Amino acid sequence: MQPKPQIVNLPVYQQGKPVEEVKRELGLDEVIKLASNENPYGASPKAKAAIEQELSQISMYPDGNAVELTEVLAGHLGVNRDQFVFGCGSDEVIALITRAFLLPGEENIMADQTFSVYKSNADIEGAVSIEVPLVEGTHDLDGMLKAVNERTKIIWICNPNNPTGTIVAHTDIVNFLDKVPEHVLVVLDEAYAEFVTDPSYPDSLSLLSKYPNLMILRTFSKIYGLASLRIGYGVGQPSVVRLINQVREPFNTSRLAQAAAKAALTDHEFIDACRTKNRSGVEYLTAEFDRLGLKYFPAHGNFILVNVKKSGREVFQSLLKLGIIIRAGFDKYPEYIRVSVGTPDENTKFIAALEKVLTVQEQPVTAE
Ligand SMILES: Cc1ncc(COP(=O)(O)O)c(C=O)c1O
Structure with missing residues (x-):
């Protein structure tokens, strides 16, 4: 078989981890997905x-x-x-x-x-x-x-x-x-x-x-x-x-x-309400990032790219263990994570988990 040469080494698209998969793998009851910029309020x-x-x-x-x-x-x-x-x-x-x-x-x-x-x-x-x-x-x-x-x-x-x-x-x-x-x-x-x-x-x-x-x-x-x-x-x-x-x-x-x-x-009412709630979510999250001393880009959509000052992939893994799925691993922004704006409850839980992950002390290296 001879596929088109330009496709042979293409990666398969890596999507945000599905909630069910994370629940199963980590044995968690509650998993919050803030990884794919979906609407946390569902559909009209x-x-x-x-x-x-x-x-x-x-x-x-x-x-x-x-x-x-x-x-x-x-x-x-x-x-x-x-x-x-x-x-x-x-x-x-x-x-x-x-x-x-x-x-x-x-x-x-x-x-x-x-x-x-x-x-x-x-x-x-x-x-x-x-x-x-x-x-x-x-x-x-x-x-x-x-x-x-x-x-x-x-x-x-x-x-x-x-x-x-x-x-x-x-x-x-x-x-x-x-x-x-x-x-x-x-x-x-x-x-x-x-x-x-x-x-x-x-x-x-x-x-x-x-x-x-x-x-x-x-x-x-x-x-x-x-x-x-x-x-x-x-x-x-x-x-x-x-x-x-x-x-x-x-x-x-x-x-x-x-x-x-x-x-x-x-359903204009539904869309207007989602836009307003999303803006409040952006305001809440960015105020929390300010409090934590984290820099972020001006967020005009329903997600924020924030600098966590350490490997984004590592922060991703640590958040995952706490039941929060975000995105990381951006080539040009290795020390950033991208978080979708969730409901107020999801946003609060995300911030609590992030704060926990970022304040964990490095384990001292002990001599063998
Ligand atoms: C900038 C941008 N364009 C297009 C899409 C594709 O969206 P969909 O195929 O669900 O319409 C996405 C999805 O995340 C996106 O972020």
């Missing part, structure tokens, strides 16, 4: 009711074009119906974009460090990834522009950036888009957009008509609390969206996901 009751209703249709293939969801979303975002591509999570939309645009040897530009799925998909296509270091945890848009050449096909901007949580502002994105050559697709990944309360955050949808090479990614996995159903989408110019839809599998989003997403969009 309206979404759950829509799933129950849709169950009667479970034997039927879904609408491959997600017409009803498209209709609701177009109204919600104020764009046209021919501007959407849906994916099995926005992860799949990222994969579809690389499939549609990248030939082996062509280049794509992303921050270092950012969401790993851009590079892993570019690797699968045999494309070259140019990784531009973050400056103080934030995208270096000028540095990214300097990396553009005639082989560049895509620039990825993760806003808020995962794992740092920082944002680039509307005016900076506009200045950037003004300078990016038209042959380059700019993908603005806004997976955490609905959590952002900072007024400088881009109104990216308003830029779509002026910049035909702009594509925006959103998801129902984060504030909408539907991560297990796997549904996300891209919004862009019809001509670009069409290309991506051409490489999409016919039935890539399920009936249950489409029905839940459609209902979730109508």
Whole structure:
């Protein structure tokens, strides 16, 4: 057998540890997962009711074009119906974009460090990834522009950036888009957009008509609390969206996901409450980090990257033993951990566990 040479040494994606696995392995009754930036308040009751209703249709293939969801979303975002591509999570939309645009040897530009799925998909296509270091945890848009050449096909901007949580502002994105050559697709990944309360955050949808090479990614996995159903989408110019839809599998989003997403969009009260509670969680956690003398990046999403001043992997292991799952092991931030904002109870328990882990005295080394 001869696989594509560029995939032979690719790692398998390491996800946050599932709660059930940790409970089983460590014999714990309570495990708190703050590792995958999910919504700790679950999903809207309206979404759950829509799933129950849709169950009667479970034997039927879904609408491959997600017409009803498209209709609701177009109204919600104020764009046209021919501007959407849906994916099995926005992860799949990222994969579809690389499939549609990248030939082996062509280049794509992303921050270092950012969401790993851009590079892993570019690797699968045999494309070259140019990784531009973050400056103080934030995208270096000028540095990214300097990396553009005639082989560049895509620039990825993760806003808020995962794992740092920082944002680039509307005016900076506009200045950037003004300078990016038209042959380059700019993908603005806004997976955490609905959590952002900072007024400088881009109104990216308003830029779509002026910049035909702009594509925006959103998801129902984060504030909408539907991560297990796997549904996300891209919004862009019809001509670009069409290309991506051409490489999409016919039935890539399920009936249950489409029905839940459609209902979730109508529950503004639930989303507003989640945004407010998330902000209070960020305020609580950052105040606690200040008290503990720990530095962190400005957190605009539902997670915080905090400097624990020792190996993040070790802190991960110690927290795990106390029943708390977080993320660590970021190449560029080996002494940081990333924690998702939980419920007030989860946040308090996390801080108590972190304080315990960080104040444990090193065992004195005794001579044999
Ligand atoms: C920045 C970013 N983009 C995209 C995704 C993918 O989300 P999903 O595939 O669940 O829509 C994630 C998930 O964590 C993310 O952090």
